[in-house]
Amino acid sequence: MEKSTDAELMDMVLRKNTRAFKILYARYELRIYNFIFRYTGNREIAQDLLQEAFTRVWFAAHSFNPGSGNFKGWLYAIALNITRNEMSKKRYAYHYLEVSEIPYQEEPANPRVEEPDIELERADLQGLVAEALGKLSPLLREIVVLKHYQQLKFSEIAAMTQTPEGTLKARFHRALAELKRLLDPTEL
Amino acid sequence: MPHENKDTLLALFYHEVSPPEEQKIREHLADCEDCRAYMRLLQRMDSALSQWPEARPLPDTFDRILANIPSERLRASYVRPAVSARPIFNIAFAMISILLLIYFVQSKVSMLPIWESLSQYWIVQTLGSFGFVALVFLGVGTFITLSLAPILYFDLNKRTMHI
Secondary structure, rough: OOOOOHHHHHHHHHOOOOOHHHHHHHHHHHHHHHHEEEEEEEOHHHHHHHHHHHHHHHHHHEEEEEEHHHHHHHHHHHHEEEEEEEHOOOOOOOOOHHHHHHHOOOOOOOOOOOHHHHHHHHHHHHHHHHHHHOOOHHHHHHHHHHHOOOOOOOHHHHHOOEEEHHHHHHHHHHHHHHHHHHOHHHHH | OOOHHHOOOOHHHOOOOHHHHHHHHHHHHOOOOHHHHHHHHHHHHHHHHHHOOOOOOOOOHHHHHOOOHHHHHHHOOOOOOOOOHHHHHHHHHHHHHHHHHHHHHHHHHHHHHHHHHHHOOOHHHHHHHHHHHHHHHHHHHHHHHHHHHHHHHHHHHHHHHOO
């Protein structure tokens, strides 16, 4: 079952197969979590919305049509809608992470001991990036997260957001200019 | 040579151009400092954004998701078989019950005084007591079914409309 395609697994999910659902979850858990986390800048909200996104996958499995698009695009569209809705509620003020909250990159097998200065510098930089992203308008942040972090093609994002590719690229250029101003890349 | 569109440079940076197109843009880049500067900016921003590492959700997230799903909807191992034996058993049980009922009724009917006069008719003589009672059952059953069919049909339609 592990080698099944997303569409095959979704067919099993439609028949209420939790094992297939778990495999799908494992495939996309990190991507969707990080998409929401970077969009909202809040770990707890990302956790809640990740759960909500996959709960919707379970209940709306019948509405997935492999003929009209792939599972990845469908799942991202769900996550994007949920996140946009949550962001528009303004029930609580969104704040991006403080520098101390930013997780460090996990080391692979053999962790190297780094100089404290280098670690501090890296944490500073992570904080700056998170803060700069948080200052972008939601639409600009959305395109940066989908394009840079999620590595989606503009055509995929266009299909998912129902927005022309040209508009998305224009937003990306604007986001880059904003980020450049905020981060001052000559200093990086 | 005119400057490349920024969108084209973006497409090149994210490998979303065809090989011939890529070659053409790279030839232009070799001669154009402005476009090279934009590519450098893309590279620098890419490096800067990559400083924010991936995070991980809580390890028990999947269990939490399952907890949100009502248990009657979870049937991990149940797969509906292509052919089910249950309807066959149901039909067989119903047929045996009807045959037993006919046998019981005909044994009682044949003891009634009216049976003497009924048995004069050719149909009763041809079918026998069991066949005659079965025919009566069939007639009554058909009458009841046809009487109820319109009611059942309209009631079903009404229910469907309310779903």
